Amino acid sequence: xxxxxxxxxxxxxxxxxxxxxxxxxxxxxxxxxxxxxxxxxxxxxxxxxxxxxxxxxxxxxxxxxxxxxxxxxxxxxxxxxxxxxxxxxxxxxxxxxxxxxxxxxxxxxxxxxxxxxxxxxxxxxxxxxxxxxxxxxxxxxxxxxxxxxxxx
Numbered sequence: 001x002x003x004x005x006x007x008x009x010x011x012x013x014x015x016x017x018x019x020x021x022x023x024x025x026x027x028x029x030x031x032x033x034x035x036x037x038x039x040x041x042x043x044x045x046x047x048x049x050x051x052x053x054x055x056x057x058x059x060x061x062x063x064x065x066x067x068x069x070x071x072x073x074x075x076x077x078x079x080x081x082x083x084x085x086x087x088x089x090x091x092x093x094x095x096x097x098x099x100x101x102x103x104x105x106x107x108x109x110x111x112x113x114x115x116x117x118x119x120x121x122x123x124x125x126x127x128x129x130x131x132x133x134x135x136x137x138x139x140x141x142x143x144x145x146x147x148x149x150x151x152x
Contacts, residue, residue, distance in 0.1 A: 073099065080106055084121050084140055084148040103128040109137075118142060120151070 075097055083093045083106045092107035110122040120141040127134050140148040 073097065075099065076102070076104060079104070080125075080140075081148055084108060084123065084142075085146075089121075101129065114141060121148070 076095075079093070079095050087093055087106075087108050089108050089111050092105050094103070094105045096103050105126045106123055108121045108123045112120055114120050118141045120139060122137070122139050125136045125138065127136070139151045141151055143149050
């Protein structure tokens with residue numbers, strides 16, 4: 001319980017530090033990465049090292065998530081919309097962003113309806129830029145207009 005509380009507190013601190021930047025892909029990626037990293041740090045840390053593991057996980061996650069967000073643009077968002085709409089669970093799609101040179105692979109990993117009846121999908125994305133590979137996990141739900149909105 002204490003680990004989760006610390007990870008959650010760290011996530012909220014990250015949100016407050018990024019302020020208005022959270023509306024950008026880089027900011028959202030950083031915040032999401034910090035949350036995931038903090039939670040993972042809470043899982044691996046033991047005893048007095050738990051707080052350090054959470055902090056390290058959150059910082060590393062923020063850096064990775066921010067970098068991922070920076071390399072994704074409107075071209076990638078349009079491709080992600082197609083993957084979420086058309087790909088069956090477990091079927092990946094790959095593309096190269098012509099502007100950033102990023103190699104992106106996206107695969108829906110789970111399809112379900114949330115408690116309000118909205119269709120949602122979990123997905124995994126792998127982005128390689130300049131020989132460095134990063135992975136991210138997320139969730140998106142279909143909006144009334146048919147588009148997919150990334151939830152986290």
